[in-house]
Structures are given as structure tokens and as C-alpha cells.
Amino acid sequence: MTEKHQQATQIVSAGRDKKWTKGVINPPVFRASTIVFDTMEDMRYAAKNKTNGEMFYGRRGTPTHFAFQAAIAELEGGFGTALYPxxxxxxxxxxxxxLKSGDHLLMVDSVYEPTRDLCTKLLAGLGIETTFYDPLIGAGIRKLIKPNTKVLFLESPGSITMEVQDVPTLCDIAHEHGIVAILDNTWASPINSRPFELGVDISIQAATKYIVGHSDVMIGTATASEKYWPQLRENSYLMGQTTSPDDVYLATRGLRTLGVRMAQHEKNALKVANWLLTRPEVDHLRHPAFETCPGHEFFKRDFSASNGLFSFVLKQGDSASVTALLENMSHFKMGFSWGGYESLILSYFGIDGIRSATKWDSSKPLIRLHIGLEDPDDLIADLSAGFDRFNAALAAKVK
Structure with a gap:
């Protein structure tokens, strides 16, 4: 059996232990806060095994949660998975x-903007120092490590600008200094890279996106190696992190079609991306599967496939012309997030304002696309009409 076939089977089978599914195909939705016990012995047993899949208290989880946690941990290759809203x-x-007060965090400069804000606002207020680093720094990260550096955070590819990082090199250096390597692995989903084989200690998913796949649930996961699982599990519990069993059920159901959806997202996106290469308005693609994307060589080495999310940079344009491009689309919709079955389009101005370790030329507009499951020819026609509006707006400005 090939690796692809093994993974396809794993996607369908992971987390389906009968002690959680109770013999049905999909794990039932267990809604619970208080768990009651018939005897003191039963209560003591549950308390002793509360982190090993025994029902103890609703915030610790139910079989609905346990099944999904087991599935994600297995697919990502980690030891245990914590769930978040x-x-x-x-x-x-x-x-x-x-992290605690007095610690130092190394954060990739191309990170998801809310993560940057978390560092500069909340963590800074707690006395945690952050240094943002170039996503392509590689072995140069050694120069930024301090005696109090505790965490190295990666996001590969990066949000918006899509730089792919040399994850194994960065993780190896982190481990030389006893630093925890944490990766936002949402772009790859649990199936297009093997983060723990690359040296990652904790892999995070915004499961809201490809795992759920239908733009109707908010949920996150963090999967840890055996070494770091107890600390992640207990500290997350102490912070009151929990998820609705109904949302977990929908995420589990979405997971079962992840493989076929990701393959179609990739196929559609590659067709649209190759068409964009023919457009005179396009300066270059920021798609990890194309050589024009920074870190493309690491994508070829560390990923098994791509997906539907990528960006492209225009040769010119202003707010009015880009607005004309984005508005009045028939199939692309403007909206945040991605990973659902629908296609999305957004423009980003002022990227230089959310960079501190690297520079970005904001004179050339960047457009981010999420290519959904529509017919790609319809999406190409939609973009073609958008470029007509874009060019008309530029021509009107010249007049």
C-alpha cells in the first residue's frame, strides 16, 4: 500500500475507537458539564485517569472530544492534542x-497579524520580550538567541506573503539551546507536512479552516510531543480552554473528507495560478509551489502537496483600481479566514506596517486568493473580468 493510500485510510479511520464512537460511524455528541459517579471507587478511578480518556468533568472533555483529539494527534504525528475555541x-x-515574565520569544516576522498583536500588546504587558526575525533567516537565528530565550515560533508558509521557512534547521538550533519550537501548521493542514518529523515540538492548527472545511465552526488545536504534552495540557486546562462538543463533532465530520477536499483545492489553485502567470498585470506569484515564492526549495523538500491559498503581486495599482478589481465579483467573495469550500479574495495594503525585521515594497499591491471547490474556469473568468475593471480604473486615472 502506498503512503498516499495509507494516509487516505488514516484520515477516515483515526480517532474511531469504539470506546468513543460507541459503535456508530461518527462519535456521538456528548454534552456534559458534571459527570456523576455511583461509587467513591469510580470517582477515584476517574480522577486518577482524567488525562487518559476517562470522563471526569466536562471541561476535561467527553468521548466527542477524545475521538477528535486522538485523530488529530495521529495525523500530525504528535503525542497529544489540546482543543481551543x-x-x-x-x-x-x-x-x-x-512563557513567563522575563522570558524571550523569537517570533517569525511574517506571522498572522493577530499573533503579532498578541506579542506586542498582551505578552509585552506580562514582561515577555519578543524579537521578530526574518522568515528566511535559517541558521542566522543563532545570533538572535538570548540566555532567556524559551520559545521559537514558526509559521510556514507565512500569512499573506507566503514565505516558506527552513523548519528543520530552525528547530535543530532551537533544540541545541533548550528552546521549544512551535509551528503554526494551518496552511499544510495535518496531512501535507509531517511537523514532528521536521523537529517541531508543538504543531498548531486553526481547525476553523481546512479541517472543518465549511466556514461554520471556530476551533483550534495544539498537538505536542510526548515531552511537552503534560505542560501544554495542564496549562491550557488551567486557563479554562474548552470547546463545544457540537463544534468538535462538526470538525470531526469535516476531517473525514480533508484528503479529497485538499486535493481539489490544490488542483483548482494550480490552474488559476498558472493562468495568472499569463496576465500582464501580475508581477509575480507568492505560491509555495512556484519558484517565485521565497523558500520554494523548502516547500519541495518538506511538503507533500499545496492547497488553495496563495497570493500574487501586481506590477502597479492604487486603492481605487484594486477596489474595482475586487468588487462585483460573481464567485469570489471578500472575507477573512479561508479553508472553506468557497473562493475568497482580499487585498493587502501597508504590509510594511506589520513587518519589523524585514522590508516589504508596498508600492505593488498584493492580492490574496483562496481557491475553493468551484469550477476553476468560472473563477478564471471572474478574475479576468476583475482585471478588466482594474485596467479601466487605471486608464480613467490617467485621463
């Missing part, structure tokens, strides 16, 4: 599980 909550709780 959003991807942002997964990031913040994970960081706060391993």
Missing part, C-alpha cells in the same frame, strides 16, 4: 503555557 486561542494558550 479558535486558532487564535490555540496560539495564545500555547505561548502562555511555555
Amino acid at each position: 479558535s486558532g487564535a486561542a490555540a496560539i495564545s494558550a500555547t505561548l502562555m503555557s511555555f
